[in-house]
Amino acid sequence: MKLTSALRSAKRAPALQVAKTGVAIALSWFAASLILRVDMPIFAAIATLLVVAPSVNQSLAKGIERSFGVIVGVVIAVIGTWLLGTETWAVLISILAALALGWLVRASPGVANQMVISAMLVIALGQGSFDYSLLRIVETIIGAVIGIGVNMLIVPPVQVGPARDKVAALGNETAATMVRLADALVTRHTSGELQGLMIEARLLRPMQEAAKKAIEEGYESLMVNPRRSKHRDELDEMKRLLEKVLMPIGTQVLGMTRAYYDHYTDSLAEEPFAHDIADQLDRAAHDVRLAVHEADVNPNPLTSMVPALTAPLEMRPPKEGNWILIGALLEDLRRIRLGLVKEDAEESE
Known part of the structure; x- marks a missing residue:
């Protein structure tokens, strides 16, 4: 040192x-x-x-x-x-x-x-x-x-900015992890590239903990603070976004990456349904960025304001026999959709 x-x-x-x-x-x-x-x-x-x-x-x-x-x-x-x-x-x-x-x-x-x-x-x-x-x-x-x-x-310090930054960073990295997995599904890879994909996905865990800690510190900074009412709603929305959207989706994305790593075959890139899943992942990544924007975490998102997950993915049998992997990816993708499409989540309850 x-x-x-x-x-x-x-x-x-x-x-x-x-x-x-x-x-x-x-x-x-x-x-x-x-x-x-x-x-x-x-x-x-x-x-x-x-x-x-x-x-x-x-x-x-x-x-x-x-x-x-x-x-x-x-x-x-x-x-x-x-x-x-x-x-x-x-x-x-x-x-x-x-x-x-x-x-x-x-x-x-x-x-x-x-x-x-x-x-x-x-x-x-x-x-x-x-x-x-x-x-x-x-x-x-x-x-x-x-x-x-x-x-x-004298201007009591409020730790809302750091929480906003951490949640924004987590949202962007969650979306980026989904895009990387989508790209991986439609191309062939070496074992080293697969390991790199897995390592990058695992970075979501420490980022989730950092965002959670930053929000807790934000709440702590509002205790006995004259300006607490102005910022509490913002922290409440960030906490909801973290606990109800980003953390569950991060868990599903990490699970999808793990399944892809464990069951990878070169034939997967030729599987038409893998391309469909990749397209859904790209759409879900867009909606993750949009969810972060709606929580006022990222005021200038590089994304359309229209949600991309407009219709569920229709299933059809895999052609190359990748049943286990396709099934696992579909289940995690279904859960991601429930976290992003509010009306579907409400109908499922």
Whole structure:
């Protein structure tokens, strides 16, 4: 692993997020200085830095986590100072005690780390003084409250865009996988080409999980967010599209590709019914793109606005004896059609 990849992020944080964090730190610094009459309100600044998160819900969680960790760490520092004094070895023992307590109560990493840091700083900087410890608790709460308030008031971050991008990418890749399979059905292939087709189809699984996770993060970003009503309907539609259309169709397409890989014969390219199935797959791919467009995920689709699956495919016996594969492809194609043609799906229920 390159050193630069370990030190640098794949992308920059939004400039607005950085600006909000800076504003929140400045406000908490001045507020703590004014209220508590301290010159260096470091605890308030650190609390604010950690609390201004990508979503308001995360800010609340981090604020509670941060405040709780500080309180427990300060208590450990006060007890440690009372029992052991403020010698160097006493600081070490207090740190180890905070680590052990965090492990014992199964504290989250944020709480456990804050317990250790607070215990260390209170003993090192405040000599374990009760007054100093109490000020640090209040200072931390001030920083956390201001961080949450700034995150709520200054354009609260909404994680709908990433969800939209992930769902659009999944829709496009699902359609592309269907087109690749359609092209494969009417031509002959080597074993290497078949393996490549299978590998590309399997990429749908991680893309489905990525889209699902992005939608969940979108919902999380709307919790206790003043702008939640504006975006919830959009997320609801994306969730419906993912769960009712893209994921089921992805499962069928992957199954069709697997069946084609397992039962492939050179004679399949000469099978007239294989050409019919390929045509239906191309039409279904068009309708997948159209479904993504209707969910306002892709505002500029490269496709006609008219659905292509206008009539069911009429069955006739395969000529080359590829009964197993043709039957499997037809069943999956039927399920894909039910997911795309709403009136057919309703009649089947």
